[in-house]
Amino acid sequence: MEIKKSIANKSDEIEECNSLIVKSNSLTEAYILNMSKNEYKLILFLISKIKKEDKSFRKIALSVSEYNELLDIKGSKTYNYMKNLESSLLHKSIRLRTKDEKGNIDYIAVNWFSFVKYKDSKIEICFNYDLSPHLLKIDTCFTKFLLKNISNLSSFYSIRIYELLKQYQKIGKREILLSELKQMVGASYDKYSHFKTKVLEVAQKDLNENSDISFQYNEIKQGRKVFSIRFSIYQNDLKADDKDVNDIIGMFKEKTNHILDYNRTIELISLKGLNVVRYYAENFEEFLKSTNIRYPANFFYDVVKNESPIPTKNKMNFNKPEQSYNFDQRVYDDDFFENLYDNFKD
Numbered sequence: 001m002e003i004k005k006s007i008a009n010k011s012d013e014i015e016e017c018n019s020l021i022v023k024s025n026s027l028t029e030a031y032i033l034n035m036s037k038n039e040y041k042l043i044l045f046l047i048s049k050i051k052k053e054d055k056s057f058r059k060i061a062l063s064v065s066e067y068n069e070l071l072d073i074k075g076s077k078t079y080n081y082m083k084n085l086e087s088s089l090l091h092k093s094i095r096l097r098t099k100d101e102k103g104n105i106d107y108i109a110v111n112w113f114s115f116v117k118y119k120d121s122k123i124e125i126c127f128n129y130d131l132s133p134h135l136l137k138i139d140t141c142f143t144k145f146l147l148k149n150i151s152n153l154s155s156f157y158s159i160r161i162y163e164l165l166k167q168y169q170k171i172g173k174r175e176i177l178l179s180e181l182k183q184m185v186g187a188s189y190d191k192y193s194h195f196k197t198k199v200l201e202v203a204q205k206d207l208n209e210n211s212d213i214s215f216q217y218n219e220i221k222q223g224r225k226v227f228s229i230r231f232s233i234y235q236n237d238l239k240a241d242d243k244d245v246n247d248i249i250g251m252f253k254e255k256t257n258h259i260l261d262y263n264r265t266i267e268l269i270s271l272k273g274l275n276v277v278r279y280y281a282e283n284f285e286e287f288l289k290s291t292n293i294r295y296p297a298n299f300f301y302d303v304v305k306n307e308s309p310i311p312t313k314n315k316m317n318f319n320k321p322e323q324s325y326n327f328d329q330r331v332y333d334d335d336f337f338e339n340l341y342d343n344f345k346d
Contacts, residue, residue: 019048019147024134028143028163031095031107033185037156038071039089043112044159045070046125048147050135057114057127057136065119070151079121087326089125095183096134143167149212157199159208160185165207165215165233175220175230192226200229208273212236217281218310232282234275244274251281256288256296268304276304283310 021044032040043064049060062070064078095107117128127135145166150159164184168174176184182195184292189195200217218230249260268277280303282298290311293299302308 006323020144021048021147022050022052022135022142022144023047023136024138025143025167026096027094027131027134029097029184031186032160033183033186033188035092035156035186037154037159039085039092040156040159041071041151042085042089043068044125044147044150050127054136057129057132059115059124059126061122061124067123067321082121082123083118085115085123085322089113090116093219100227119329146212152210153206154210155202155206157185157187158203161199161203161215162207162213165213165231168231169235170304172233173231174233175228177228177247178226181229208236214273214275218278218283232279234279236275244278245269248278248281252297252300253282255285258296259296260300268301272304272307276307280304280310286311 003004032036046062056115057224059211064082068078090109090113092113093109093111095109098106098108100106105148110130111128112131113125114128117124143163145163150162153162164176164181165174180191182189185199187195187199187288189198204215204217212235214234215237216232216234218232220228220230235236245262245265248265249262252258252260265277280300284300284303287293287299287303287310288296
């Protein structure tokens with residue numbers, strides 16, 4: 001019995017090792033367009049099949065049943081879908097960042113595959129030779145993660161943001177220009193409000209529920225426009241204990257000289273999660289800089305429950321004057337100003 005258990009454990013270790021995805025940071029940060037979630041999951045699955053000792057790319061065969069299992073789908077439509085992959089995947093490309101002889105940054109378009117063939121309910125694929133420096137014998141400047149950690153993500157955007165944040169997980173923070181982030185995740189939304197709801201908010205919920213990491217983000221603005229996104233990255237399997245709660249309370253006292261109630265802090269953690277509460281404790285001083293807060297502890301509870309955006313340093317704060325009648329001022333969002341600009345720019 002013990003021998004069988006040992007063999008099973010060894011088999012699990014081998015399977016987990018085989019599902020490790022390793023790619024260069026340049027490939028992780030490449031611009032990817034016109035890619036579906038299932039196509040990209042297939043690409044990552046194929047990358048996980050590359051062995052550490054491989055010196056060149058080999059053809060990898062994938063059956064319909066394996067494809068169904070990979071994507072957890074059923075039905076006869078898979079056969080037609082895999083047939084279509086023969087032509088669609090062959091023409092899928094990415095834009096890789098390079099440097100010329102003078103050190104100037106440039107981008108080159110590279111196809112993912114050099115060979116794609118569907119026959120007898122199987123698809124045979126081979127990566128493009130030009131990707132060798134980014135997938136073979138990588139010893140430095142690489143991103144790695146397990147295939148299982150992206151297998152349940154519901155969108156292509158979520159997978160791409162996962163990769164970009166996983167690359168910086170040890171650092172815990174990453175800031176990316178909005179213009180670059182859009183191209184890295186293959187999103188063509190012109191208005192930031194659409195990008196926020198369709199990409200950032202979806203990915204935030206998706207990663208928190210279905211992967212090993214989670215994130216919070218701040219919008220960094222120049223004037224009224226969002227210029228970049230600053231991510232805070234957390235390990236997703238953390239659970240609160242006495243030390244975690246006391247760390248948050250201690251952090252809050254150090255920044256505000258006020259004390260959080262222990263039980264209410266635990267309630268916040270059970271409601272919003274440890275990572276969210278810690279994130280706001282780390283950044284609460286930004287609220288103190290932007291407005292006058294009479295009761296910081298109560299304000300903190302409300303901020304966390306509503307997951308209010310962290311004020312940015314360059315955002316001006318206009319406090320209402322004290323008077324008999326203070327009516328709520330109308331709130332103008334980014335879409336209002338973008339539409340206003342569109343109406344008058346001609």
